[in-house]
């Protein structure tokens with residue numbers, strides 16, 4: 001993996017070297033710049049020797065995400081000094097706080113609808129995206145997504161999606177067109193390997209709901225006589241820069257509930273390789289269709305806890321939206 005990104009990092013290092021050299025004469029602290037120049041040169045030498053990106057203590061590859069963030073690092077996460085570890089933890093805590101600030105309020109009131117969500121990062125930060133946004137026309141927009149990758153890099157992309165949709169919503173485009181635009185912006189501003197699966201929905205005043213499923217595990221529509229899946233309308237956003245998305249339309253009656261989740265639920269494993277899966281989820285929802293969104297999410301978490309291995313390895317987000325009149 002390191003070799004794949006090495007040309008890119010080499011380019012960055014060479015550029016950084018040029019900037020540092022230019023700064024030596026004009027900045028007040030030449031010794032500090034000379035020290036930084038030394039670090040850049042040492043990294044370039046490691047590339048020439050073919051040992052770039054290997055930890056200097058254990059000789060295992062350093063985490064790619066960290067190299068992309070700082071091409072000068074020389075130690076894997078397990079071999080950081082205590083001071084470095086503390087600084088990293090503080091950064092992560094701060095990132096987690098910022099991410100929590102991007103989540104919708106938990107007691108959100110929406111006329112005609114009862115909504116709830118649960119958001120649990122596997123680590124300190126999550127690559128899941130979850131949002132409720134009020135539309136101009138009293139509609140409710142709801143989004144649940146899952147960004148490729150994990151950790152800090154994924155959480156940055158989550159913040160990117162958040163800002164993008166909050167901006168796009170004000171233009172009031174047809175739903176499919178809005179997702180198409182979001183996909184183009186996401187594609188143009190991220191690395192080729194980065195994309196996001198997501199479900200974007202918009203409620204109408206008569207219980208009609210438009211949903212675009214961009215490559216995400218199907219949301220479930222719980223109705224009096226059945227539980228049905230809302231299958232994908234297209235690829236994940238950001239895979240291609242010129243994707244188009246169609247939209248599914250569903251009619252929800254009083255008491256109907258839409259249930260959305262990330263693969264932290266459906267692909268959660270019991271330790272023997274058995275996945276929680278959609279059939280189990282459908283059955284659970286079918287047997288408990290009278291529950292409120294909050295209770296349904298609570299029940300689902302309890303059931304997942306008794307099914308899955310102790311520590312979650314993937315971010316988990318659940319969302320339920322029920323029509324109340």
Ligand SMILES: [Zn+2]
Pocket residue numbers: 055056057058059060075076077078079
């Ligand atoms: Zn190491």
